[in-house]
Amino acid sequence: MTAHSDNSGLRANTNLVKLYLLLIPGSLIISAAMGYDSSLMNGIQGVDRWIKYFGNPQGALLGIMNAILPLGAVFGTVPAAWIADHYGRRWTMLAGDIFMVVFSVIQTFSINVPMYMVSRFFIGFGVTIASSSAPMLAAELAHPSSRTTLTSMYNTLWYLGSIIAAWTTYGSIRIQSDWAWRLPTLLQIVPALVNMTSLYFLPESPRWLVGQDRQEEAREILITYHANGDRESQFAAAEFEEICEAIRLEKTVVSNASWKALITGRPNQHRTFLVFCCATFSQWSGAGLVSYYLAPVLRLIGIESEERITLINGILQIWNMLVAMTGANLVNRVGRRPIFLTATASMLCGMIAWTASGSVFAATRSEASGAGALTCIIFFISAYNICWNPLAVAYPVEIMPFSIRAKGVALLMGSIKGASFFNQFVNPIGLKSLTWKYYIVYCVWLSVALTVVYFMFPETKNHSLEEIADVFEKRHATSDESKVATLGQAEHVEVGEMKEATSNDVAQK
Template sequence: MYKVGNIYFIAAVAVIGGALFGFDISSMSAIISTQPYLCQFNQRGFNDKGLCLGPTDGVQGGITAAMPGGSWLGALISGVVSDKFGRKRSIQMGSWVWIVGSIVVCASANIPMLVLGRAINGFSVGICSAQVPVYISEIAPPSKRGRLVGFQQWAITWGILIMFFICYGCSFMQGTAAFRVPWGVQAIPAALLWLGLIFLPESPRWLAKKDRWEETKDVLTLVHGNGDPNSSWVHRELEEIREVVEFERANADVSYFELLTPHMINRTSIGVFTQIWSQLTGMNVMMYYIAYVFTMAGLASDDGGNAVLLPSGISFIVNVFMTVPALLWMDRWGRRPTLLVGAFFMCLWLSINAALFAVYSTPAPAGMFPSAAESMLITGAPAKAIIASTYLFVASFAPTWGPVSWVYPPELYPLRLRGKAIALCTSANWAFNFALAYFVPPAFATITWKTYVLFATFCAAMFLHVLFMFPETANKPLEEVEEMFDDKRPGAIRYIGTPAWKTRNTRNLVLKQERNEVSSEEKVGYQEHKESTAA
């Protein structure tokens, strides 16, 4: 069967798996404040204006958290599935699960059915979000790896944006079609993902691990050798993969427990905390509940929740376009500086929001808003500053922690453990996503503006953690990252490698090596041409 070798096309198809997560975020955030949704799942009766009040805050938190709850389980088992069946096939399995979940969600007649469908969807997202970065990182060349894995986050932002405006258009429909149509439409990208993956090659490193060396060479030739099996780049990469596979096979059995051994615990903690911190920025819960924030900032109206949708949509547009700089320059910037800058600015904007709500807001009158989470009211210039600061927060997350949190973990681990390690890291992401999705509505209802202080504190903590513990992995071949964590020089402490703050981005060296290799190939070809001509 015909296989596509263009690495950008491969990444573009694979990251549709990330877009599924984006569809879920906006399909919930754009709908939870609308009357058709609130009336269909109404538990609290009506307010004095005759509008449905919808589920209780605890139940709404549970509905929202069902997806990340399912994602946690899906991510955790994805390592076993991926190691057994392959990176590509595991993503295809996830696409079918998403279709089933979308059907259940679309047909939901009550809250338990909605929770079940969202949990099934989450199971799919857990598999795809864990294994898409692994697949891309194992097939991409080092100098493009950050950009290509970063497409995962860009796909998430596009999924959020596209589904949001589908939901906005459907919000003008009458009855339950306002939310059933977008929940049904979101099955289409999963079908396209499954179909597109048929024409993509499997990860060459997974094939090598299964002793399918001819197929490994074919994939490397297709993707990296421009169809030339004699390319020196293909030969060198094949030998590096062979050396690593043989060493790992001779020295270790693969299990989750190895991630907790002395020589792996450092990078395990770094990978896990990369995903945990990306959630503790507050970005994803900001996306889920941004309608609540803008309602408190005075953008609500009496039309049943539609007035707040367009301002919320602006944040999703900012999210899409501010991810682009990371795709273009992430490998040039490096991982450490990007994470440090993002943590600093997110802490700043969260602190500003906390101060504005603390000083200028008043408690929302009882019954004014459908949700008790909409607990404050702020108007005038401070309200505009809240909205602007929220947009700036999104603009700070989008080019930093958004893409890097997916790019960084797959670069930390050896081949034999990569599938399981990324499954563990991603499961930590979804565990905290679940907790935060459940926590934020009651937090806004009880501690109000102090919710922002909490997330600002997390951002300050992650800045310090990155500064002292996260090494630079940009542009380093996956087989060479081991040396930073495992110093084997005489006299060195065995499992303490290079201090994180001393590691550097090697982009210029990698590009120089690639240029020199191409130059050498051209020289050899020219010399052979001269000799054949002379003969």
């Protein structure tokens, strides 16, 4: 039995519970910042005062006002990885938080469209810097037994932000001034402020500390949180040894890893390909229609009123979070591949039904077909949230080895935002020009996604972060790099045997 499967002593580990309670505001809350913006933009598109203030933006202008934030996020990719590698995960998040707070305030008091768009650009820049390190810190601090559930929960908190924004917008439409949209816009600073104040109490990643030759600090963190302060714990000692050996091996293979390392050797090429897949499949699946353009989508099926649109948005966000949290808790029990395959196939079926019901409504304008289309929308987004919400970030984080994890996650966040920029810019144009026919594009794309998932996504269930590397090395065992990397496999096995030999001691503790 290795560390990733040993949870016998977790319930008595009060220090680990404290750590997880700190990780919620100190790391996972960053995801709520993007969720807040999504639901905010969804909601205020249904607020008459926002529409009038900015001259009733539609089509390309509405698209760029939404998409400018993920564009800024793309530009944050490189500095995010550099800061995370050189200064640690905590300082990186703090830097991103500062950008988000300052420019959210500027966005709130924007007097014209250019000012509004510039502020959103730099909010996106800050989001990538912060969010590139948040899931890494959670994964690298978590106990092996609960790592996947914790990192999967990261993206589910996206909906915590979206719920707050949706209901704030629903309530603020009654304000008889521009604060009907300025108030929910100002509250966008809340996730960043919560994160900033919580970082002080959160430890740094032990893996990053080992990579900086600060082994004693890393050892103390593992003893404190994974062994509940027991300095004699052989489990913590074995875990520390595995981390040190894995990082030592990676440094011999990739010295001073550059961005080129992401495409050096077939295992890393495969990992990087999966990073792009997770980014594009999660953003180009059609979920962006519900996340950022629910108001125009609802208008296509006959739902027009300001209050009804914002109410549906608020209720839907609560449902989305419940489904996403269910998915996060299923990941360790069911495995990655079954969830990826089942959910993506369900999304394809849901999108086909959505397209068909949308075409019927366009032809008949019947209330029944409109209700049917809304049902299909809810089914589709539920299938998305059971899989792509928790796994779009958690899966890439765990498949990247330590030496390129910061760059890989930064690439993931940049790719997500790049795909989101294109998606958000094109969606309003497609909806305006093609109406329900635009959904056919997503039917085709989901077919491609399902095929790629089936052939290219390996299972990583029941593996530690260090052991997951072996999954890819074995799959591409013919490459020179994998031959070098597998030299460390025997060392990992020895560490695993050491953990197994001490499992009874851990269980007693």
